Amino acid sequence: NGFSTNGLSSDMIYRYSRQLLLPDFGVEGQYKLSRSRVLVIGAGGLGSPAAMYLASCGVGCLGIVDGDFVELNNLHRQIIHTESYVGKPKVQSAAAACRAINSSIKVVEHQELLHPSNALKIVNQYDVVVDATDNLPSRYMISDCCVVLKKPLISGAALGLEGQLTVYNHKGSPCYRCLFPTPPPSAACQRCSDSGVLGVVPGVIGCMQALEAVKIAADVGEPLSGRMLLFDALSARVRIVKIRGRSPGCTICGENSSFTKEEFERFDYENFTQSPMSDRTRPKVTL
Amino acid sequence: NGFSTNGLSSDMIYRYSRQLLLPDFGVEGQYKLSRSRVLVIGAGGLGSPAAMYLASCGVGCLGIVDGDFVELNNLHRQIIHTESYVGKPKVQSAAAACRAINSSIKVVEHQELLHPSNALKIVNQYDVVVDATDNLPSRYMISDCCVVLKKPLISGAALGLEGQLTVYNHKGSPCYRCLFPTPPPSAACQRCSDSGVLGVVPGVIGCMQALEAVKIAADVGEPLSGRMLLFDALSARVRIVKIRGRSPGCTICGENSSFTKEEFERFDYENFTQSPMSDRTRPKVTL
Amino acid sequence: MHLTLEFGGGLELLLKDSVKLHHVDVKPKSGEDNVTMRDLLTWVKGNLIKERPEMFIKGDSVRPGVLVLINDCDWELCGNLDAELEEKDVVVFISTLHGG
Amino acid sequence: MHLTLEFGGGLELLLKDSVKLHHVDVKPKSGEDNVTMRDLLTWVKGNLIKERPEMFIKGDSVRPGVLVLINDCDWELCGNLDAELEEKDVVVFISTLHGG
Ligand SMILES: [Zn+2]
Numbered sequence: 054n055g056f057s058t059n060g061l062s063s064d065m066i067y068r069y070s071r072q073l074l075l076p077d078f079g080v081e082g083q084y085k086l087s088r089s090r091v092l093v094i095g096a097g098g099l100g101s102p103a104a105m106y107l108a109s110c111g112v113g114c115l116g117i118v119d120g121d122f123v124e125l126n127n128l129h130r131q132i133i134h135t136e137s138y139v140g141k142p143k144v145q146s147a148a149a150a151c152r153a154i155n156s157s158i159k160v161v162e163h164q165e166l167l168h169p170s171n172a173l174k175i176v177n178q179y180d181v182v183v184d185a186t187d188n189l190p191s192r193y194m195i196s197d198c199c200v201v202l203k204k205p206l207i208s209g210a211a212l213g214l215e216g217q218l219t220v221y222n223h224k225g226s227p228c229y230r231c232l233f234p235t236p237p238p239s240a241a242c243q244r245c246s247d248s249g250v251l252g253v254v255p256g257v258i259g260c261m262q263a264l265e266a267v268k269i270a271a272d273v274g275e276p277l278s279g280r281m282l283l284f285d286a287l288s289a290r291v292r293i294v295k296i297r298g299r300s301p302g303c304t305i306c307g308e309n310s311s312f313t314k315e316e317f318e319r320f321d322y323e324n325f326t327q328s329p330m331s332d333r334t335r336p337k338v339t340l
Numbered sequence: 341n342g343f344s345t346n347g348l349s350s351d352m353i354y355r356y357s358r359q360l361l362l363p364d365f366g367v368e369g370q371y372k373l374s375r376s377r378v379l380v381i382g383a384g385g386l387g388s389p390a391a392m393y394l395a396s397c398g399v400g401c402l403g404i405v406d407g408d409f410v411e412l413n414n415l416h417r418q419i420i421h422t423e424s425y426v427g428k429p430k431v432q433s434a435a436a437a438c439r440a441i442n443s444s445i446k447v448v449e450h451q452e453l454l455h456p457s458n459a460l461k462i463v464n465q466y467d468v469v470v471d472a473t474d475n476l477p478s479r480y481m482i483s484d485c486c487v488v489l490k491k492p493l494i495s496g497a498a499l500g501l502e503g504q505l506t507v508y509n510h511k512g513s514p515c516y517r518c519l520f521p522t523p524p525p526s527a528a529c530q531r532c533s534d535s536g537v538l539g540v541v542p543g544v545i546g547c548m549q550a551l552e553a554v555k556i557a558a559d560v561g562e563p564l565s566g567r568m569l570l571f572d573a574l575s576a577r578v579r580i581v582k583i584r585g586r587s588p589g590c591t592i593c594g595e596n597s598s599f600t601k602e603e604f605e606r607f608d609y610e611n612f613t614q615s616p617m618s619d620r621t622r623p624k625v626t627l
Numbered sequence: 628m629h630l631t632l633e634f635g636g637g638l639e640l641l642l643k644d645s646v647k648l649h650h651v652d653v654k655p656k657s658g659e660d661n662v663t664m665r666d667l668l669t670w671v672k673g674n675l676i677k678e679r680p681e682m683f684i685k686g687d688s689v690r691p692g693v694l695v696l697i698n699d700c701d702w703e704l705c706g707n708l709d710a711e712l713e714e715k716d717v718v719v720f721i722s723t724l725h726g727g
Numbered sequence: 728m729h730l731t732l733e734f735g736g737g738l739e740l741l742l743k744d745s746v747k748l749h750h751v752d753v754k755p756k757s758g759e760d761n762v763t764m765r766d767l768l769t770w771v772k773g774n775l776i777k778e779r780p781e782m783f784i785k786g787d788s789v790r791p792g793v794l795v796l797i798n799d800c801d802w803e804l805c806g807n808l809d810a811e812l813e814e815k816d817v818v819v820f821i822s823t824l825h826g827g
């Protein structure tokens with residue numbers, strides 16, 4: 054188990070040999086990955102494949118935040134959870150799955166709803182943040198938090214038969230508020246629990262989130278900064294579009310922004326978006 | 341557990357409620373999916389997410405074929421396998437993972453290398469075939485088999501930092517031989533075990549294979565027939581290109597083809613491609 | 628002027644039969660040579676949106692949460708409402724998703 | 728004639744520094760007006776391929792296992808070697824992958 058001069062143990066060299074063979078990744082990429090700390094916020098449809106692939110490919114420390122419990126109607130898309138974990142905390146279930154895949158990395162369980170009061174403390178322990186949540190106030194909160202703490206944010210979303218993906222707050226790319234300074238009307242804020250989602254659509258986006266996190270953590274390739282991927286599952290079409298850069302006038306990340314950690318902790322994201330962070334309603338499906 | 345008039349049990353209505361809510365999928369899509377039989381050939385990098393998502397979203401019968409055993413250096417990308425299954429048959433490991441996610445579907449284990457002598461019998465039990473193998477002779481064999489048995493074939497591939505995906509032999513789309521009548525020189529046939537692969541790249545392609553299988557099984561949307569998706573992970577680019585249709589002169593699927601089941605069973609795919617089907621060599625990684 | 632319009636992220640639900648892709652012919656206002664995005668928004672509201680127009684338009688622009696792309700480029704980079712369209716341009720209106 | 732050439736699926740390893748994307752200027756042969764795919768293959772072989780040309784060309788076409796795409800369309804649908812290229816066309820050469 055001794056470490057060789059390249060910083061990888063012999064166990065790691067064997068386990069990750071297929072990645073070490075890659076000229077564009079190699080030992081240096083794997084070493085950087087093994088030193089990186091990645092936080093996945095949300096152990097649901099997006100977080101399931103994101104966390105599993107981040108664990109399997111060898112990030113050094115993987116944190117998972119979620120305050121929810123596994124329900125049977127999550128399992129059609131949240132492949133990290135098995136039936137035996139129904140009723141148990143999602144974080145506990147997800148962490149167990151990640152450890153079963155790779156016992157050599159550190160997996161940290163944050164079994165709580167991410168909230169302005171705990172977000173700074175949790176997010177600050179990581180280098181890269183994956184937003185795998187399912188609601189609008191969390192998306193604003195996580196983006197603001199990443200701006201305040203200067204962390205790159207890999208933001209994915211999926212609903213129905215569509216998905217979206219981009220990297221915020223990284224290499225001149227905008228923050229969520231640069232793109233969406235004003236929240237949409239709450240009637241436009243559909244969730245998977247209201248509107249449904251085909252299981253594998255968040256799978257595709259969650260995998261791509263893991264990929265972007267790996268690229269940033271290992272410092273290889275061109276991240277999806279300043280670009281957004283739009284995925285339409287039904288027609289099997291993908292658009293990758295150029296989006297605006299960081300807005301100088303942005304109230305959060307702009308040049309004259311005075312948004313502080315204290316303001317962040319006091320900001321009422323649910324009121325700002327007129328939309329709840331936690332979704333415990335159970336829609337009735339009547340057929 | 342009684343079935344209602346729409347063919348779905350109350351358990352299914354609860355488990356799949358998020359998919360039933362989708363106007364473009366709904367009860368009819370779920371019902372068709374629950375009656376479909378999908379075969380995943382290969383429980384490796386592509387087959388891992390493909391099988392897990394097919395199981396979770398509710399195909400009626402999921403078959404998995406593989407003759408290999410789980411190795412530690414598979415685990416950086418083959419997220420269906422846990423460390424506790426190292427040394428055990430991949431099919432056994434994969435089937436256990438799928439059953440743990442969804443005990444209400446039928447999972448069939450074919451613990452053998454797919455070969456012309458057993459392929460017809462196995463493939464014929466399914467409606468949709470997912471090629472998640474890692475070698476050229478298997479790709480020709482599976483395509484020929486799907487032509488002979490008239491099955492749609494969802495073909496994915498991943499190597500290094502790139503992936504490819506298309507649907508063969510479906511709605512006028514070509515077979516593998518229409519595109520590649522002559523095999524490439526064996527020097528061009530790199531494998532993940534020789535050249536490496538970044539863990540999450542087959543993850544992205546395998547998810548998309550599951551998606552295409554679901555679309556065909558449930559008869560929704562436009563499958564990737566006559567189109568090919570080209571994915572470049574490093575630059576985060578996706579191209580979806582138009583490819584030729586079925587070739588009238590194709591020796592296998594063409595108008596005057598006389599390729600029979602008997603010829604298929606006798607065909608030597610390893611000799612044809614000058615490349616082995618099973619890969620048990622262990623490359624040395626010296627650093 | 629022939630344009631391809633695409634609606635996504637749920638905006639297609641505001642259109643007839645929820646069709647996402649539309650090949651349309653939009654004429655400049657009388658006395659003008661060009662079609663701007665401002666003109667196009669008016670045209671879309673009048674000709675394509677079948678219900679809940681407030682989910683598409685707010686004031687003289689799109690509602691918050693909608694991204695507008697001209698030939699796969701954010702309209703903020705091409706002049707926003709004043710962007711002048713050209714023959715065969717592709718304009719995408721997409722609502723941001725929040726689900727997971 | 729300005730063309731964008733892209734190499735993938737491992738073909739980029741045959742090029743200098745394994746660069747995938749190339750913006751090039753290809754002139755018609757003397758006495759001819761057009762550049763065909765046949766001309767382009769000769770030009771690529773002479774100007775871009777740095778090693779193992781047999782992994783790119785076989786006979787007068789690409790080797791088996793290579794897909795050729797002109798503006799995101801299989802060259803079999805555009806005339807194969809006789810396809811005539813136009814200004815700003817994008818030509819992709821991609822080797823089929825077998826891994827998983
Ligand atoms: Zn900003």
Ligand SMILES: [Zn+2]
Binds near residue numbers: 515
């Ligand atoms: Zn054929």
